[in-house]
Amino acid sequence: MVATTAPDIVRTADGVPLKLKLQRVERSRRLKALGLVLPLLIFIVMSFVVPIGTMLKNAIDDPEDISKVLPATMQALQSWNGQDIPDESVFAAFVADIKQAQKDKTSALVGKRLNYEIPGIRSKVIAGARKIEKLEAGPYKDALIAMDAVWGQQETWATIKRASSPWTAFYLLAALDFERNADNAIQNVPPEQAIYRTIFVRTFWIAFQVTLATLLLGFPVAYLLATLPTRYSNLLMIFVLLPFWTSLLVRTTAWFVLLQDNGLINEVIQLLHLWDGPLRLIFSRFGTILAMTHIQLPFTLLPIYSVMKTISPSHVRAARSLGAGPFYAFWRVYFPQTIPGIAAGCLLTFILALGYYITPALVGGATDQMVSSMVALAINQENNWGKASALGAILLFATLILFTVYNRLVGVDKMKFG
Amino acid sequence: MKIRMLMTSALVMAGVAAFALTLTKPAAADDKALTVVSWGGAYQHSQQEAYIKPFAKETGTKITEEEYNGEIAKIRAMVEAKAVTWDVVDVDTQTALAACAEGILEPIDYAKVGVDKSKMIGGDQFDCAVPTILYSTIFAYDADKLKDGPKTVADLFDLKKFPGKRALQKNPFINLEWALMADGVATKDLYKVLNTKEGVDRAFKKLDTIKKDVVWWEAGAQTPQLLADGQVVMGSTWNGRIQNAVVNDHKNFVIVWDGQAPDYDLWAIPKGTPRLDLAYQFIAFSTRADNQANQTNYISYGPGNKDAIALIKPDVLKDLPSAPDNMKNAIIVDPQFWADHGEELRDRFNAWLAQ
Numbered sequence: 001m002v003a004t005t006a007p008d009i010v011r012t013a014d015g016v017p018l019k020l021k022l023q024r025v026e027r028s029r030r031l032k033a034l035g036l037v038l039p040l041l042i043f044i045v046m047s048f049v050v051p052i053g054t055m056l057k058n059a060i061d062d063p064e065d066i067s068k069v070l071p072a073t074m075q076a077l078q079s080w081n082g083q084d085i086p087d088e089s090v091f092a093a094f095v096a097d098i099k100q101a102q103k104d105k106t107s108a109l110v111g112k113r114l115n116y117e118i119p120g121i122r123s124k125v126i127a128g129a130r131k132i133e134k135l136e137a138g139p140y141k142d143a144l145i146a147m148d149a150v151w152g153q154q155e156t157w158a159t160i161k162r163a164s165s166p167w168t169a170f171y172l173l174a175a176l177d178f179e180r181n182a183d184n185a186i187q188n189v190p191p192e193q194a195i196y197r198t199i200f201v202r203t204f205w206i207a208f209q210v211t212l213a214t215l216l217l218g219f220p221v222a223y224l225l226a227t228l229p230t231r232y233s234n235l236l237m238i239f240v241l242l243p244f245w246t247s248l249l250v251r252t253t254a255w256f257v258l259l260q261d262n263g264l265i266n267e268v269i270q271l272l273h274l275w276d277g278p279l280r281l282i283f284s285r286f287g288t289i290l291a292m293t294h295i296q297l298p299f300t301l302l303p304i305y306s307v308m309k310t311i312s313p314s315h316v317r318a319a320r321s322l323g324a325g326p327f328y329a330f331w332r333v334y335f336p337q338t339i340p341g342i343a344a345g346c347l348l349t350f351i352l353a354l355g356y357y358i359t360p361a362l363v364g365g366a367t368d369q370m371v372s373s374m375v376a377l378a379i380n381q382e383n384n385w386g387k388a389s390a391l392g393a394i395l396l397f398a399t400l401i402l403f404t405v406y407n408r409l410v411g412v413d414k415m416k417f418g
Numbered sequence: 419m420k421i422r423m424l425m426t427s428a429l430v431m432a433g434v435a436a437f438a439l440t441l442t443k444p445a446a447a448d449d450k451a452l453t454v455v456s457w458g459g460a461y462q463h464s465q466q467e468a469y470i471k472p473f474a475k476e477t478g479t480k481i482t483e484e485e486y487n488g489e490i491a492k493i494r495a496m497v498e499a500k501a502v503t504w505d506v507v508d509v510d511t512q513t514a515l516a517a518c519a520e521g522i523l524e525p526i527d528y529a530k531v532g533v534d535k536s537k538m539i540g541g542d543q544f545d546c547a548v549p550t551i552l553y554s555t556i557f558a559y560d561a562d563k564l565k566d567g568p569k570t571v572a573d574l575f576d577l578k579k580f581p582g583k584r585a586l587q588k589n590p591f592i593n594l595e596w597a598l599m600a601d602g603v604a605t606k607d608l609y610k611v612l613n614t615k616e617g618v619d620r621a622f623k624k625l626d627t628i629k630k631d632v633v634w635w636e637a638g639a640q641t642p643q644l645l646a647d648g649q650v651v652m653g654s655t656w657n658g659r660i661q662n663a664v665v666n667d668h669k670n671f672v673i674v675w676d677g678q679a680p681d682y683d684l685w686a687i688p689k690g691t692p693r694l695d696l697a698y699q700f701i702a703f704s705t706r707a708d709n710q711a712n713q714t715n716y717i718s719y720g721p722g723n724k725d726a727i728a729l730i731k732p733d734v735l736k737d738l739p740s741a742p743d744n745m746k747n748a749i750i751v752d753p754q755f756w757a758d759h760g761e762e763l764r765d766r767f768n769a770w771l772a773q
Contacts, residue, residue, distance in 0.1 A: 105521025115762060123758035126519060193765075195772040262648045282649070283633060366634060366771040377768060382761070383491030 058389035218301035226308035307341030458485035464716035511753035518546035547684035552720035554739035585653025
């Protein structure tokens with residue numbers, strides 16, 4: 001038996017083990033640091049994480065909970081096999097629920113929710129509820145089917161049963177022009193209702209065109225700014241920044257005035273007899289992209305400019321002295337060094353452009369509206385928060401996927417804002 | 419040093435918390451404040467002059483005004499969230515009926531309005547709203563730019579005779595009726611045809627023929643502006659807006675009364691407002707015959723109170739939608755049809771627009 005002694009613990013002057021003491025110091029330092037960032041953290045959580053989380057939840061949560069309005073019906077539908085039409089017991093429960101709902105003024109909610117999936121059923125539910133109130137006694141099944149054929153359709157009851165679950169993929173499907181048919185299989189919506197895929201493609205296409213336009217216009221200006229002597233470049237810089245400091249709405253309205261049929265641009269064209277009749281500039285795709293490009297230009301230009309400022313002019317001079325032609329020297333020596341700025345500027349503009357609302361609304365026509373106008377429509381007119389959230393969620397995910405692809409191609413770590 | 423830093427962060431956190439609370443805490447109900455919501459532009463101006471300013475002066479109420487374009491969803495969201503900040507809202511007939519059926523409006527107690535229900539035009543059709551005006555949806559053109567202007571609804575759809583843009587409301591309401599009229603349906607049969615899917619398809623098909631040449635407006639002030647700018651050759655709006663541009667801005671606009679669609683606007687109270695009594699007081703004040711007649715001095719809409727007609731100047735009367743000359747081929751709007759089908763027709767209309 002060999003007695004082992006514990007190794008000597010290093011202690012501080014007041015007898016506390018040094019390890020412990022160090023931990024305490026470390027902890028208080030961490031708390032202090034946390035205390036400093038806490039306000040910002042709370043702000044970010046409250047203004048960013050919580051709202052986006054709520055939006056994602058609303059996209060799959062069924063906010064129009066009609067199982068509260070139709071409790072007995074949902075109970076009775078539990079035993080229905082989903083084939084044919086439910087039996088008398090379900091109809092009796094439904095009539096009882098609707099009579100109560102008429103008293104509570106909630107029967108319109110049933111119509112509203114079912115109308116999302118079966119367009120046109122809202123008015124049948126509302127009118128049907130008024131008639132059901134007057135029904136004295138059963139059998140209810142035949143009475144309801146005689147009232148409106150919709151109650152004799154398996155699809156109606158399948159939809160009501162589906163609406164009993166608190167989670168639904170319905171809004172996400174609807175935001176991509178899909179619906180479920182009577183057999184619960186996913187299919188495309190009829191062509192007169194299909195709009196969202198077109199609008200998503202349109203949104204990304206417009207954002208891409210705007211990004212390209214700002215790059216083509218911004219790159220030469222940034223080069224000029226970075227290479228001119230300070231007294232000229234400062235003046236130029238003010239020209240770039242002045243619109244940047246003007247409100248987006250003001251600039252959009254200014255374009256509205258310029259692009260009108262009797263606006264400044266068309267007046268000049270008429271004056272010079274360049275074209276007979278006014279050009280269609282306002283309420284058009286061209287006008288939308290023009291106004292958006294104007295607004296986004298500084299966002300693309302400034303990162304490129306600040307990266308160009310850091311490129312030493314001696315590189316190109318060295319390339320030239322080694323025999324490269326002017327274009328070759330620019331293209332092989334100068335341009336690659338500006339890529340981090342281009343990457344940063346283009347990404348910034350592309351993502352901001354995806355969310356444009358007021359500019360297409362004022363300067364664009366009906367076929368130039370982007371996803372955000374559909375979100376506004378769903379909230380302001382249809383009061384359909386589920387659909388609005390689903391549109392937002394899809395836009396967010398599509399953007400994240402694109403960002404990942406972009407990261408593979410360019411590398412986000414290579415981006416420089418200056 | 420340490421203490422100061424802790425104090426600072428504690429203060430900042432308290433500030434953030436206080437800010438967060440102001441976001442969530444509903445404002446205390448001020449018993450002498452009222453929010454009135456209407457459709458903006460010349461119409462809301464007439465309400466300011468005839469009702470809002472005199473009422474505020476008489477009762478010492480602080481009135482906040484807001485504007486909207488008839489979005490029932492905004493009222494719905496408020497009532498559902500139990501945070502009603504709009505106390506009195508000017509609604510159209512379809513909203514008055516649909517919102518009443520959904521239970522988001524207060525049922526009207528005519529004892530508190532101080533007028534007999536039978537004195538109000540169409541008063542017996544609405545349980546949750548008090549008629550305030552008779553307005554009409556019409557279309558108009560600028561006679562300075564068009565010598566020989568449109569005469570009928572068919573002309574609105576005739577691109578050969580009248581090339582150029584038309585301004586139409588971004589809403590299927592009346593546009594579908596006009597499309598069917600232009601397609602040869604008599605005014606009395608409009609809703610019979612619209613009640614079928616084929617009828618709706620037919621209306622959209624007719625609208626398709628001018629879709630490329632339409633500028634869609636949302637606020638009532640847009641059409642007079644678009645006409646003045648020469649941005650459109652003709653455009654639909656509410657008759658008072660055109661009359662106003664003629665009287666106040668000396669425009670040479672002409673109203674086409676063929677196929678006009680007279681309809682009411684009504685005062686409604688969103689359910690659950692903490693200022694119910696004051697809301698009733700305001701509605702009672704604005705329903706009085708003298709105040710109703712006074713409104714016609716500012717905009718050419720007929721009064722909701724039948725007793726007011728005797729008090730209106732004759733030269734004002736002839737410009738009202740109800741003047742017999744103007745009523746020759748009027749659409750008799752069916753508000754129940756729009757209350758029942760409005761939402762799904764708007765959905766289809768919006769999809770049609772975006773395609």
